[in-house]
Each structure stands twice: as C-alpha cells, then as structure tokens.
Amino acid sequence: MILFKNYYVVILLLLFTSHCFSQDSNDYYTTYDSIVNKVNLPVYNGILYQDLDYHAKDSSHPYFNENKYAEGSVYHINQWYNDLEIKYDLLRQVLVLSPPSSIKNIGIELNQENIKAFYIGSIKFVNLSNKFDSAKEKGYYRQDKISNQIDLFTHISKTSKEFIASRNVELKFYTSYNFILKKGGQYYTLNDKDDLLTALPHKKDQIDKLYKNRSKASHKNDLEFNLFLLKSLNL
Structure with missing residues (x-):
C-alpha cells in the first residue's frame, strides 16, 4: 500500500491556512508550528479517510463506542504515541487518527500492519493478525484481562442494513462479536x-x-x- 504522508500534510496545512487566515498572526504562526511538528511524527502516516454520510437510523453508527473521536494512545512501529484523537470504524475495520487541528472533516486511516496495539480511553485493543492462524477474524481485538493467566480477546465488527423511510434510504448498524480465550500460552476459540x-x-x-x-x-x-x-x- 502506498502511504500518502507528504500529500496529507500539504492538504492539512492548506485547509488550516484557509481556516485560520483571519486569526491574529502571532497565534496563527504558533499554532502552525505546533501542527507541523506534530504531523511530522511517524504515527501521522496513512491514507486519507473518507468520513461517509451514512444517514443512520435510530442514532446507530459504524464506530466503536461513540460516533466521534476520543482520546487515545497508539503503539505504532515499536513506540507509544499518547494524547491522540482516534476512532475505530468497526464497519470497515480501520483505525482513524484525527489531524492535530480544529479541522475535523478529514482523518488518517492508519496502516494495520504498523499498529501493534491501541487504547480508546481505558479500553485496550491488540492486533492479533499474526498471532495464530486459527482466529476466525484477523485484525484488532479488544483485550480484557481476567486474571494473571486468563485474557479474553474480542473481535468486534459491525454490519449495515438498508431501510426505506419517507423515500429516503437509511442504514442501521448491527454489532457482532467473536471471542478468543487465552489461558497461559494457549488460545481457544470461545463461541x-x-x-x-x-x-x-x-x-x-x-x-x-x-x-x-x-x-x-x-x-x-x-x-x-x-x-x-x-x-x-x-x-
């Protein structure tokens, strides 16, 4: 997959410049420098994420927990990055990173191969894609530690279904789960x-x-x- 970090940075700074053109010059340059420094961190590396207008039914949405960015941390290529704004798209199974600015209509879709783990709030997710071949679902799993020897790993996904309402097409999202139990060094499917x-x-x-x-x-x-x-x- 080709990564578009430089392309993304150019777009972000152009949008930010347009957004902040009327701000006080000192505040503008201070914020501009802060954004450039943060975007240059290795974690800000991926493809542009398209935030679709789903016309969802009954306030359902495709994301984990809430339909908005949340404070989190990401373990990206052997290093933790904290105080990030992220959201987990369960329909497309991608982790999305918000740009470090007030512009919220674009995001960065992070490359799953580079992500070993992440936190959304206090909830931890780990990438089990390369752990074992028997997993029904590859990718990110929520990790809940039950004891020193027992962990529950949960793969969470969402599907959508179309409904016709007042001549409009609306979507409703449904959540499904697949479980793996880790006992010592052994993994068991838990269906x-x-x-x-x-x-x-x-x-x-x-x-x-x-x-x-x-x-x-x-x-x-x-x-x-x-x-x-x-x-x-x-x-």
Whole structure:
C-alpha cells in the first residue's frame, strides 16, 4: 500500500491556512508550528479517510463506542504515541487518527500492519493478525484481562442494513462479536459453552450453573455476558 504522508500534510496545512487566515498572526504562526511538528511524527502516516454520510437510523453508527473521536494512545512501529484523537470504524475495520487541528472533516486511516496495539480511553485493543492462524477474524481485538493467566480477546465488527423511510434510504448498524480465550500460552476459540468447557474443564459445575441462569441475568450483549461469566469463575 502506498502511504500518502507528504500529500496529507500539504492538504492539512492548506485547509488550516484557509481556516485560520483571519486569526491574529502571532497565534496563527504558533499554532502552525505546533501542527507541523506534530504531523511530522511517524504515527501521522496513512491514507486519507473518507468520513461517509451514512444517514443512520435510530442514532446507530459504524464506530466503536461513540460516533466521534476520543482520546487515545497508539503503539505504532515499536513506540507509544499518547494524547491522540482516534476512532475505530468497526464497519470497515480501520483505525482513524484525527489531524492535530480544529479541522475535523478529514482523518488518517492508519496502516494495520504498523499498529501493534491501541487504547480508546481505558479500553485496550491488540492486533492479533499474526498471532495464530486459527482466529476466525484477523485484525484488532479488544483485550480484557481476567486474571494473571486468563485474557479474553474480542473481535468486534459491525454490519449495515438498508431501510426505506419517507423515500429516503437509511442504514442501521448491527454489532457482532467473536471471542478468543487465552489461558497461559494457549488460545481457544470461545463461541459457545462447549468451547469454554474445553478450555476450563475443571470449572464445569460452575459453568453449567451460570449458563442455566443466563436468561435471568441482565446483559446487553455477548461481551457483557462473557466478561460476567469469566469473572464469576474466580480464575
């Protein structure tokens, strides 16, 4: 994939110049220098991200958590970069970095091969593409540490469906999950109760009971249930 860092920097600075032309000159040059210095960091390297107008139904959207940039950190080519504005497009499975300015209608789509991990707020995602071949989904996985020996990895994706409303086409987005359990150095797919029993056979009685009572519990989705289940097992 060809990277367009220099091309992006030129576009960003042209947009910023147009946006700030009427500002006080001292403030302008101070901000200009700050943007140039930040954009020259290696993490600001990717292709232009097109933020599509989805005409979404019921306030649904294609992003992780919220439909806006959030404070985060990115581990890019062996170095952490903090205090970034990022968002994770779950429909296209790309991590998007906001430019270091007040111009928010463009973004940088980061090359997944260069990203080992990232945080959105306190939630960590790791790139498992090269970890093992048995993973149903490649790419970024949310990582939740259950204990010193147990980690739950969750691949989160979204799909869209079209609806016709008042002669307009609207989209609604649906979230799906795929799970991997790491126990020590072993990885297990975690799609159902049988998979969990394969990974944790010594917890069979507790697992049977938790699954039996699942309908009585209040969990919004499979991720919430799996986190509740694993933490209840006192691993």
